[in-house]
Amino acid sequence: MPSRPASEPAPARSVFINCPFDETYEPLLRAACFTIMACGLTPRCALDFSDSGSVRLTEIVRLITRCERSIHDISRVELDAASGLPRFNMPLELGADLGLRLEGPKAQRRRKTLILDSAKHRYDISLSDISGLDIEAHGSDPTRVIKAVRDWLNANRGEGPVFPGAKAIAEDFAALDAYVPQIARELRLDPHDELPHADFLFVVAQALPLIEQARRDKGSP
Amino acid sequence: MTVAARKSTAKAKTSPKLTYHGVTIQSPPGRSRFTPEQIRKAVKAAIAKNPNALSAGK
Secondary structure, eight states: OOOSSSOOGGGGGGEEOOOOOOTHHHHHHHHHHHHHHHOOOEOGGGGGTTTTTOOOOOHHHHHHHTTTEEEOOTTTSBBBBBHHHHHHHHHHHHHHHHHHHSSGGGGGGGEEHHHHHHTTTTTTHHHGGGSSEEEEEEEHHHHHHHHHHHHHHHHHOSSEEEEEEEHHEEEEEHOOOOOOOOHOOOOOOOOOOOOOOOHHHHHHHHHHHHHHHHHHTTOOO | OOHHHHHHHHHHHHHHEETTTTEOOOSSSSSOSSHHHHHHHHHHHHHHGGGGGGGGTO
């Protein structure tokens, strides 16, 4: 039988991700999901409901309320070459999140929010009202996404042991990235048949301990 | 063995706790087309066939 979680993840352990779902952004989304899972939390996004990520705003807002932490990537707020207009879906979802945090029910006011952008202070020009929030630049580099997400999760972990370091997580993410084509072959998928988002998350869950063990066997934890 | 103990043993057998550097990994949302055992075997085989990948990103 296919893998299936017993129940919906607890809000305290869930991290909502608001980001693009295209091929170009995929390495960054996978880096964020890998980091969240390495920190013992569950990544949630519109791809939980639809392979294309096309989900109604009401469902998105419901999902945001079921995650105590959120990550919003606004790096793609830029002019589209064809239309000459920017896409505002990501700032809209960020606004919904901040509205809950500022004036929502009591349980939503302790929400933690991380905003990612491509370059430092780019938001000063297009979205200056968010200054003062946790905002990190990633330069479209998965390693920088891992560091930003891990450090933010660790700073907001409350009580409990420190999460694995960003360098270790980045090295293990790079290793998994190299294994993915072979994993696809082992699962009898065609070379062009990429691992869809849901399958990728289940691969990460199994791969994290196995990669840690392989490093230990090799004498390099 | 009590009913509760039997249930607890059965659960432990079907869903072993996965950990990474002492952190307990949560079950992903949604569902996969593959069983955890199929995925685990595929990952183990990929690691065995490409040991140099552990140096990737260093």
